[in-house]
Amino acid sequence: MIARTLLVCFPHVDDETPFVGTMVKHVQRGDRVVLVFATYGEMTSLFGDMSQEQIQKERxxxxxxxxxxxxxxxxxxxxxxxxxxxxxxxxxxIAALIAELKPDALITYNPVRGHPDHRHLCELLRDAITYARLPRLVAPASAHRERVAFYVTYEPASPYPPMYVDVTGQMEQIKAVMQIYADAYDWSVEGIVERRKADGAASGVEYAEKLSVMQGPQPAVDYLVRP
Ligand SMILES: [Zn+2]
Structure with missing residues (x-):
C-alpha cells in the first residue's frame, strides 16, 4: 500500500471537529495526516477576557x-x-505548504456560506493547488503536479455531492476530541455522537462523517441498496 498524505486545513482550532474520525482512520491506515490551522483564533470571545498570548498558548x-x-x-x-x-x-x-507536503487529498470548509476566514481559506487553497503546480512559484521546493482530491464540509445549499465516511470504529477518538472542547467551552459530546449516528443512518452504517466532494473521485458502490 502506498501511504497517502491528507491535508486538513482550517482557519481555527475546533473547526476540525467534523472530520476527527476520518483523520484517525487515515492515520490508522498508515497515511500521513497534517492538520493545519491558518490562525491562532486569537479573536475568539469563547475564553472571556483572556489575553491574545494566553489564547495562543491555549490553542x-x-x-x-x-x-x-x-x-x-x-x-x-x-x-x-x-x-x-x-x-x-x-x-x-499556502502554495509553499502544498509544495512541501504534497497532499493527495485535502479537507477544508465549504465556501458557500459562513465566516469570511472559512470562505477565504477555501479560495486560497484552490489557488494554492494551482500555483503549487508551477516550479518557478514554489522553488526551492519542487512543484506538486499530482491531482489533489478536494473535500469540503457538507452544506445543504452547496452544489457539491455529499459523501460519507464510516467512522464506527473511531468514535472513542471523536468523543475524546469533543471532550477537549466540552471542557474548554461547554460543547456537547452527546450532540456530535447524535450527528454521527444520523449521518450513519443516512449512509447505512452505525456512525458516519459527512462531507462534500468539490473535486475528486466518486467511489463506485457495489449495489444501489444494501442487502
Ligand atoms: Zn472557524
Whole structure:
C-alpha cells in the first residue's frame, strides 16, 4: 500500500471537529495526516477576557492534545484571525505548504456560506493547488503536479455531492476530541455522537462523517441498496 498524505486545513482550532474520525482512520491506515490551522483564533470571545498570548498558548495546548488523540501532525500558519483574505501573496504562502507536503487529498470548509476566514481559506487553497503546480512559484521546493482530491464540509445549499465516511470504529477518538472542547467551552459530546449516528443512518452504517466532494473521485458502490 502506498501511504497517502491528507491535508486538513482550517482557519481555527475546533473547526476540525467534523472530520476527527476520518483523520484517525487515515492515520490508522498508515497515511500521513497534517492538520493545519491558518490562525491562532486569537479573536475568539469563547475564553472571556483572556489575553491574545494566553489564547495562543491555549490553542497550542489543544493542538498537542489533538496530535495525541488523532495521531496527526499539527501546525499553525499565523495568519491574523478574522483577517484572512484572498490575495496572491496569501495563496503563495499556502502554495509553499502544498509544495512541501504534497497532499493527495485535502479537507477544508465549504465556501458557500459562513465566516469570511472559512470562505477565504477555501479560495486560497484552490489557488494554492494551482500555483503549487508551477516550479518557478514554489522553488526551492519542487512543484506538486499530482491531482489533489478536494473535500469540503457538507452544506445543504452547496452544489457539491455529499459523501460519507464510516467512522464506527473511531468514535472513542471523536468523543475524546469533543471532550477537549466540552471542557474548554461547554460543547456537547452527546450532540456530535447524535450527528454521527444520523449521518450513519443516512449512509447505512452505525456512525458516519459527512462531507462534500468539490473535486475528486466518486467511489463506485457495489449495489444501489444494501442487502
Ligand atoms: Zn472557524
Amino acid at each position: 497550542q495546548a489543544h493542538a498537542a492534545r489533538l496530535e495525541e488523540i488523532i495521531g496527526c501532525e499539527t501546525r499553525f500558519l499565523g495568519f491574523p484571525d478574522a483577517g484572512i483574505g484572498t490575495s496572491r501573496e496569501e495563496a503563495l504562502q
